[in-house]
Amino acid sequence: MAEVNLAQALNGALDTALGADERVVLLGEDIGRTGGVFRITDGLRDRHGPERVFDTPVAESGIVGAALGMAIAGMRPVAELQFLGFSYPAYDQVISHVARIRNRSNHRFTAPLVIRIPYGGGIGAAEHHSESTEAIYAHIPGLKVVVPSTPRDARGLLLAAIEDPDPVVFLEPIRLYRAVKEDIPDIYYKVEIGPVRIERSGDDVTLISWGAMMRETRAAAGALGDEGVSVEVIDVCTLAPLDREGIVASVERTGRAVVVHEAPITGGFGGEIAASIQERSLYSLQAPVQRVTGWDTVFPLKRSEGHYLPTVDRIVAAARATLEV
Amino acid sequence: MAEVNLAQALNGALDTALGADERVVLLGEDIGRTGGVFRITDGLRDRHGPERVFDTPVAESGIVGAALGMAIAGMRPVAELQFLGFSYPAYDQVISHVARIRNRSNHRFTAPLVIRIPYGGGIGAAEHHSESTEAIYAHIPGLKVVVPSTPRDARGLLLAAIEDPDPVVFLEPIRLYRAVKEDIPDIYYKVEIGPVRIERSGDDVTLISWGAMMRETRAAAGALGDEGVSVEVIDVCTLAPLDREGIVASVERTGRAVVVHEAPITGGFGGEIAASIQERSLYSLQAPVQRVTGWDTVFPLKRSEGHYLPTVDRIVAAARATLEV
Amino acid sequence: MENRVSSRKSGLGRGLDALIPTGAGPTSGAVARQTPGDDTATMFGLIDPDGAVRDRLPITVDEMKALYADMVEARAFDTKSMALQRQGRLATYAPFRGQEGAQIGAAAALHADDWVAATYRDAALNWRAGYPWELLILGRTGDERGGEVPEGVNILPPSITVGGHMIHAVGLAWAEMLAGTDRIAFTSFGDGATSEGDFHEAMNFAAVYNTPTVFFCQNNGYAISYPTSEQTRSESIAIKAEAYGMPGIRVDGNDVVAVLVAVREAASLARSGAGPSLIEAVTYRIGPHTTADDPSRYRPADEGDQWEDKDPLERVRRLLESQGAWTEEWQSELETEATQTIERAVDWAESIPEPTFEEMLSRMYAQPTAPLREQLDREGGRPPSDPPPGQGGGKHAGSTHEAVDG
Amino acid sequence: MENRVSSRKSGLGRGLDALIPTGAGPTSGAVARQTPGDDTATMFGLIDPDGAVRDRLPITVDEMKALYADMVEARAFDTKSMALQRQGRLATYAPFRGQEGAQIGAAAALHADDWVAATYRDAALNWRAGYPWELLILGRTGDERGGEVPEGVNILPPSITVGGHMIHAVGLAWAEMLAGTDRIAFTSFGDGATSEGDFHEAMNFAAVYNTPTVFFCQNNGYAISYPTSEQTRSESIAIKAEAYGMPGIRVDGNDVVAVLVAVREAASLARSGAGPSLIEAVTYRIGPHTTADDPSRYRPADEGDQWEDKDPLERVRRLLESQGAWTEEWQSELETEATQTIERAVDWAESIPEPTFEEMLSRMYAQPTAPLREQLDREGGRPPSDPPPGQGGGKHAGSTHEAVDG
Numbered sequence A, B: 001m002a003e004v005n006l007a008q009a010l011n012g013a014l015d016t017a018l019g020a021d022e023r024v025v026l027l028g029e030d031i032g033r034t035g036g037v038f039r040i041t042d043g044l045r046d047r048h049g050p051e052r053v054f055d056t057p058v059a060e061s062g063i064v065g066a067a068l069g070m071a072i073a074g075m076r077p078v079a080e081l082q083f084l085g086f087s088y089p090a091y092d093q094v095i096s097h098v099a100r101i102r103n104r105s106n107h108r109f110t111a112p113l114v115i116r117i118p119y120g121g122g123i124g125a126a127e128h129h130s131e132s133t134e135a136i137y138a139h140i141p142g143l144k145v146v147v148p149s150t151p152r153d154a155r156g157l158l159l160a161a162i163e164d165p166d167p168v169v170f171l172e173p174i175r176l177y178r179a180v181k182e183d184i185p186d187i188y189y190k191v192e193i194g195p196v197r198i199e200r201s202g203d204d205v206t207l208i209s210w211g212a213m214m215r216e217t218r219a220a221a222g223a224l225g226d227e228g229v230s231v232e233v234i235d236v237c238t239l240a241p242l243d244r245e246g247i248v249a250s251v252e253r254t255g256r257a258v259v260v261h262e263a264p265i266t267g268g269f270g271g272e273i274a275a276s277i278q279e280r281s282l283y284s285l286q287a288p289v290q291r292v293t294g295w296d297t298v299f300p301l302k303r304s305e306g307h308y309l310p311t312v313d314r315i316v317a318a319a320r321a322t323l324e325v
Numbered sequence C, D: 001m002e003n004r005v006s007s008r009k010s011g012l013g014r015g016l017d018a019l020i021p022t023g024a025g026p027t028s029g030a031v032a033r034q035t036p037g038d039d040t041a042t043m044f045g046l047i048d049p050d051g052a053v054r055d056r057l058p059i060t061v062d063e064m065k066a067l068y069a070d071m072v073e074a075r076a077f078d079t080k081s082m083a084l085q086r087q088g089r090l091a092t093y094a095p096f097r098g099q100e101g102a103q104i105g106a107a108a109a110l111h112a113d114d115w116v117a118a119t120y121r122d123a124a125l126n127w128r129a130g131y132p133w134e135l136l137i138l139g140r141t142g143d144e145r146g147g148e149v150p151e152g153v154n155i156l157p158p159s160i161t162v163g164g165h166m167i168h169a170v171g172l173a174w175a176e177m178l179a180g181t182d183r184i185a186f187t188s189f190g191d192g193a194t195s196e197g198d199f200h201e202a203m204n205f206a207a208v209y210n211t212p213t214v215f216f217c218q219n220n221g222y223a224i225s226y227p228t229s230e231q232t233r234s235e236s237i238a239i240k241a242e243a244y245g246m247p248g249i250r251v252d253g254n255d256v257v258a259v260l261v262a263v264r265e266a267a268s269l270a271r272s273g274a275g276p277s278l279i280e281a282v283t284y285r286i287g288p289h290t291t292a293d294d295p296s297r298y299r300p301a302d303e304g305d306q307w308e309d310k311d312p313l314e315r316v317r318r319l320l321e322s323q324g325a326w327t328e329e330w331q332s333e334l335e336t337e338a339t340q341t342i343e344r345a346v347d348w349a350e351s352i353p354e355p356t357f358e359e360m361l362s363r364m365y366a367q368p369t370a371p372l373r374e375q376l377d378r379e380g381g382r383p384p385s386d387p388p389p390g391q392g393g394g395k396h397a398g399s400t401h402e403a404v405d406g
């Protein structure tokens, strides 16, 4: 056991994977010498050699396309894209090729690769550095999309992603990289990709979120709990494949749900979750499923971040709204 | 008035726009000499000159990025991307630049451009030629996303899109290009971007769709009507900005809704619509909002198209399911 | 599968520059502009259109006969496919007529287990490299199972997107290099593909990591309707290699032996650790872009005539004839055999049972995910009036026009 | 805004090749490899690091003094910005120290109404081209209003994405060409950006349509931590122009006059209808990539020393001094003025009222759409305990690390 933050847990998982499986290689911009702009790959080039950890040109399509070629040839590449806002030049490779080579070849060729991408706002960064466009990935058949929010999950999900026979987009909440520490096992363990994690049990309302917004969601649950509301909190963890059963089982019990995400509301993944809930449990619903999300704007620059980011208060208010009816 | 199909209506609208506004230029792969693979720009290069209608290299990011530069400089470019499945190399330009130059410059620079893209399956085409990934565009703040399903709307919406001060992704349902003819005015007229169009009025259930799937939706409405069900049909026409009020007003009356689209269900735009309906009208809902959609797969090749495409029967069955409860 | 790849060693290895007859390096400005037809002097070639040999050929008459037989078989496939498409038995088809020399020559230079990432137009190339006709036809009927090549054949399903597959060949080669095998990756693409950003990133990655990748561009004069001469202002496609510090060479793409020699040289450079190179094979697409295309809209009907004169089969036939190695009987034997082979392949493909709904949903992941399992179950309740599998989408289309592929 | 752009005509127009002292064309193999430091012989330059003049300078002493004053002012901005960022008054800042010669020289070559599309590192360039310091600072405090340049100034907001903005300069130039103006578009980018596919597509479009675009690459040795020498195997960045049939030239980027001359030449070529060109300005980033970067992780601390010796300001100072045109008093005058100017600009930017929620939602479209109107209304009911505008996200972050920009 070691007490680590989320960034350290990811670094440890990559270290473990490089040590455990020689097919694993890392590639990405600035991940070698500097260990990445967030230092997630810190020390790995020195430890595992420049033949395992590659700095690449600034060319996201090239990074993902090359990783796909490596994966088809039997390796287990883990690519890093520097920020979610810089993943779009690679979007064509992801949707047209990474997610489809298995289908296109009827299982003959596969893409066991991981694309790690830091995402989310709240650190006052420049434009494009604060995106939460998980919805455009979760809509792609053939991909898995994973978002850890705790050090323990981060390590276990990343090791599972690297072992997964299918491609995984692995989104890392920048805001949580160094936010909390947790004791996690040093051993090789996996957290299953797929199931949601019930993080807190309760009977009155279900709060549903993932990644960076789990922090505000937890705080809101705490605040509501202090008021005597019995709150269930779900960390979705895996957006695709979505564990609708896990979500629905909770909401059928509580009858109320609030989905929280940082992306703009329109077309955000919260819509999928709310739609799925009403499809399966309309008659259990005591109130509409609420969404607490970003607005339909570009993620703003530093001075306006406070206007954009969903707050604990907004989540609490939405939960209250479901309880008041 | 002239009786034209949807393809001809689009050709006529482009012709009209080129004639009416010298800032309008067209650019895209094979749109000049051949008039585009679907002949939507047929004859326009001859009529308006090679300085208005440009064939381009096979480089989608270049096409959209160059069009953006032209638009910033005061022109009204209409770019064609050959198929929605080939729009992804331009996704970065669309999301990072086209949709944001106004925000980034606080209105100082703007992007009055149109990106026309044929989309949808059903013609037995090769891979990538049958995509319906409208959801990944409708989620982008700063864009408008328009999908006509009739010749009359096609002309009016395209002229409105070209005049719009903001960027419009204009999706053209391949399957409907030559499916129906309609008498439409020859004059310069616009159809407002934004409002849904109530295409058929009824009291029992609301069928909601757009683009290519309107055909099956209309047929389903007809079949249900024959059984004595009073069906309301909404052609959404504009996915972004979404006219939630228009949709909700209908569903509050009927109490039942079925959303139909061709894209895979998970993360498809139907989720947004269903979520919005339950948010606003949960207590009017007599039954869960149903989604009749494609499956969570890649759009298949010719021999499996029948397995994938939503059918009239599936829509009818979903509507009946809402009525049976 | 029969191993169609020759294991002869070329004994070459002097580098691509040595192939240029004028002595001008392929990466120098001496490489000619890509006006089709007038650049034989600065282009690497061995056999002239009239069958005359410019240089001593590095292959035997028997090997030449084998190349010729392959080209005849490929042409039979192309002709048959066009006919099948017109009968509605194939989806859109992209003919390679006129490009057989480039495709057969290139594939013949590879090892049986080399990686190949080629395009929708490269059926001849893929076949010669080991992709069974049967599966190529099955794919073109609109069936994903056509992409499932046999174990041991390392050929990716033909790329439909323009440009995206070249970088895969870089990753494939990189993996082989890291694993220390002597396998290389070969990628074929068109002139049009060189305009895509992905071409640039692929070429640059290959050069930067020194991957054993052979970039093979069939410059057939057009990207659909857009002529090569308008796609770029560079002197040639080959010269673009210089921007990546990579060797590049222009080859007469209708000269099967010249292509074989150039690709074999590039492959042996790659195998020996000398890294990637770019070969531009100058050729011409005699037919339409695809069966949905009408070339008369963008090029004069007689433009192809000069290229008919440069036919890749005819020049070899003449050469063989001049050596007493070609007879009319042999020709008709070849044609009969080829036609029979193709027809057997068609019969096989058409005998394959229709793909099922379950297969469609089970192909996305190693195991169907929870949402897909749910969709599979729900399907149990699919109303029987749904269209039977395999009827395609035509009945949904309501569209009067033919399928159109870009 | 004061019009900072000189309207002097250069009287040049002989083409970029004529600038190369050795007579070797810039697009020939003679252009040196990009090892920093040893290529003055094959690179276009006019003033040596010690202030010696290699050739007759095509500008007057007064003009030279103005360039020097601009570089001093720019350096004051850079120094001040670094300090402000450390105090938390600016978001991440990307310093340009060492690149003042390239940036001031290039901007000085443009017309006041030319289009400029440059990067996060190009504050000096943008300022010299007409972008007020005030707005550059406002932008870097994290305020979208910093992108709203005054009417008549045709400079796009600094590009944060690497590579995506070059093609905008092609579209801008294309529009001006179609409109028949003599306006050109100038785009600045780094060595790293040349690896992006968008570089390729922009260069190719510019060449194909012959747009009046000047491509200006500041090769400062690194893309964050990745050295230029590893990013590509080509002999230089300039030589990549050849792949597009475009002229390219390598310039000493620390020689403000050489840069001015080269860019003016390229701009006049563009204005005269001769199309686009590529200029590689060889320079060095003395400081970190951004305030969040620690260069000691990837380069030796003394690597910058040789570049300090090549400082773009110092060589001009020496030259002016040798002509009796520089004095200590003038220097301190310049510095005092520069500091005051920058401080006034900072005061102005910090006096701007905090951006509001309404502004944020009203900036996406010409008019807020129905969903945004609804969101604006709902906001009326936003609980008062929400963070007051302008506190940024720090309080949400709970993260102990500093903002990091890639």
Ligand SMILES: Cc1ncc(C[n+]2csc(CCOP(=O)(O)OP(=O)(O)O)c2C)c(N)n1
Residues within 6 Å of the ligand: B029, B058, B082, B086, B089, C121, C160, C161, C162, C163, C189, C190, C191, C192, C193, C194, C220, C222, C223, C224, C285, C289, C405, C406
């Ligand atoms: C990314 C992408 N954009 C556009 C298309 C549509 N398209 C199909 S083939 C083609 C032209 C390709 O020309 P070239 O590379 O020269 O190959 P050829 O067809 O001549 O063999 C185009 C534009 C596509 N398939 N993929």
Ligand SMILES: Cc1ncc(C[n+]2csc(CCOP(=O)(O)OP(=O)(O)O)c2C)c(N)n1
Residues within 6 Å of the ligand: A029, A058, A082, A086, A089, D121, D160, D161, D162, D163, D189, D190, D191, D192, D193, D194, D220, D222, D223, D224, D285, D289, D405, D406
């Ligand atoms: C598309 C994209 N990918 C990655 C990044 C992250 N990033 C910011 S600057 C940079 C390096 C750019 O290097 P260069 O072009 O040489 O410019 P310099 O910073 O040296 O001025 C990278 C990779 C980005 N901003 N945009």
Ligand SMILES: [Mg+2]
Residues within 6 Å of the ligand: C190, C191, C192, C218, C219, C220, C221, C222, C223, C224
């Ligand atoms: Mg071609």
Ligand SMILES: [Mg+2]
Residues within 6 Å of the ligand: D190, D191, D192, D218, D219, D220, D221, D222, D223, D224
């Ligand atoms: Mg740099």
